[in-house]
Amino acid sequence: MPLFKTIDVNSQTTVKIWKITESFNVLKREINLKPENETRVLGMKSEIHQCGFLSVRCLLNKFGYKDSDLFYDVNGKPHLMDGKHISISHSFIFSAVIISNEPVGIDIEKQRDKIAVIKHKFLDYECSYxxxxxxxxxxxxxxxxxIKESLYKLYAMPGLSFKNHCLVIPFSNGEDVTAAWIDYNDLKTKFAVRYLEFEGFTCSYALKSI
Incomplete structure (x- = not known):
């Protein structure tokens, strides 16, 4: 099965990335879903989304968890039954999961030109550099x-704005780590963020210390 990459961020934090090369049926045979998730995945209209959903459960298996170990709160944030922190992302043929003893966030995106059209919606200070x-x-x-999506997932606070509340410190080409701040509700919090690029995709993850 195509576990694409494992990153041991620190002794308490691990990232796993899956490259989806299998069909829906092949992925489905590898996992056992809760009844509600069985219904949910069969109701998805796109096989891309179905395979993304299943590949995340395959990643959970690689961590030693089952689908039944995962649940979501009222804000849509994922949690694990044992209390460890988890964040999940999926984009086209890649899925990513990060698990840690501390709050974490992860995002994976395909690099596409159309992001330039919406940059005014998520950038402010960053435009200066x-x-x-x-x-x-x-x-x-x-x-x-x-980076901002991973911060949003980590912070999980309704009303948080990419543009107004998340600030990313400048970084140069070749650097894969920087710092970022969330300034929200009169509280400023600093995070360490790291990113990697592969096969036309970008993945970033955030936590308070790397």
């Missing part, structure tokens, strides 16, 4: 989106 003429502009925008 971005160069639209840079050959890697789309990649940089995707990194920033992924």
């Amino acid at each position: 971005l160069n639209e003429n840079d050959a890697d502009h789309i990649k940089q925008l995707t990194v920033l989106w992924c």
Whole structure:
């Protein structure tokens, strides 16, 4: 089965990434779903989303968990029954899961030109150090989106805005780690964020210490 990459971030935190090459039926045979999730996945109209859902459960298996160990709160944030922190992401043919003893967030995105059209919706301070003429502009925008999405998933607070409350410190090409801040409800919190790029995709994960 195509476990694409495992990253041991620290002694308490691990990232696993899955590359989806299997069909729905092949993935389905590898896992046991809760009855409600069986109904949910069969009701999905897109096989891409079905396979993304199943590949996340395959990643859970690689961590030693089952589908029944995962649940979601009223805000849609995932949790594990044993109290460990988890974050999940899926984009096209890749899925990612991060599990830690501390709050974490992860996001994976395909690098696409259309992100430039919506950058005004999620960037503010970051525009001061971005160069639209840079050959890697789309990649940089995707990194920033992924970082802010991972922060959003970690913080899990209704009303948090990518543009107004999440700030990413400048980083240069070749760097894969930087710092980011969430400034929300009169509380400023600093996070360490790291990203990686592969096969036209970007993945970022965030936690309070790396």
